[in-house]
Amino acid sequence: MISHHLSDEYLVEYAAGSLPEAESLVVASHLAMCSECRARVETFESVGAVLLEDGAAEAVSNDSFDKVMEMISGPEEEETPRRMEFDRSTLKLIPPPLRDYLDADLSDLDWKRAGRGIQEARLKQDGDIRISLLRIRPEQKIPAHTHGGEEFTLILDGGYTDGDAHYGQGDVSHLDGSVDHAPVADPDRPCLCLTVLTGPARLTGRVGRMLNPFIRG
């Protein structure tokens, strides 16, 4: 049962098409696991549809229709989705939108130690934005920390407790820079999650970076 969802404002930006890639990845991956938010996004998309139906019309080129028919009868644009073959556990744990960011099975990713009992596999780093998978040992407590930018965490397997709240599979946690938290992984199994960090780097200290995977380096 998913109890921590993304707030409407992110779903609205996703439905409108203005949400940046990293946040869109969190949204799309959460949607893959959450029918409630899927229904919300569909509702918001129908706002776009209404505005399209009722919106202005702009004259199209004279040969527009013929060009489209020509494109239709032409060869299909060669799509290059580098469809990887994944093993069963990867397919089971990684939602489809996230798979495109993996270049190997879960167990073969470039896992690096990122603090006590925590491993991180970086999927993408683009300026201030960092997309990673984290594996946290059962019962591991993550040192108290705050964030430079915003932090999105989507639980893919296992779970953790953060203060009074428990986060399980499919749950999303979204924190801005002001929150100081120290989550503790569930005891029964390792916690696997997707994290996206956005915003300007704030802490660049070598020690802080090594100690704390949640703080961008």
Next chain:
Amino acid sequence: MQTQIDARNSGTPAGYGRPVLKIVSGTEAAPDIMRRGSAKRRENDDMKHMADCIRAVAERQDREAFRELFAFYAPRLKAFLIKRGASAGEAEDVMQEALTLVWRKAAQFDPSKASASTWIYTIARNRRIDLIRRAKRPELDPEDPFFSSVSEQPDGEQEYTRNERVKLVRTYLKTLPAEQLQVVQKAFYEEMTHQEIAAELDMPLGTVKSRIRIAMRRLRDHLDGAEL
């Protein structure tokens, strides 16, 4: 995001506002349908007809049905894309590509999941994103077996059809106070981030966010109420 902002700036049409092409040709059905569309509110039947046209394209590559889709959606998509910052030329290209995808993906259209306009809206939106961003937009593949294994209940709790939902959304938008409608339009029609809306309207980001949140919350309540 940098790429997005660049794309939007570079998309500012140099000579836009000077309409050169006035005739919609190659689409004999166009003037009639467009007049009908702009003169009065399209009813459910019209949209059901659009859904039938998509199915006709999927089932028998029906060119005439596609012509009807084109006549209704092409000018709207083009205007919509220009609103989103594309130049007239770019808008024409993306519109053509989106409609090509409408033909090619027609078999994937499922009227129980989306209205014709919602489906076409998402195709055009995604096509535009693919073009202005270096990275692809993470998207859902509803066919993936992942859904049945991990995902919760299948969707479909809605009792009303997707066309009815669009109609409900339309009546709801009419009840919105002007200042809420303005931010919703900028978000969806002009594809602005909340931050960009705040900058353009010169209001605090928190105000934009709360207006959108309230508007969407009420929209969901409106739809939930209609379900009973």
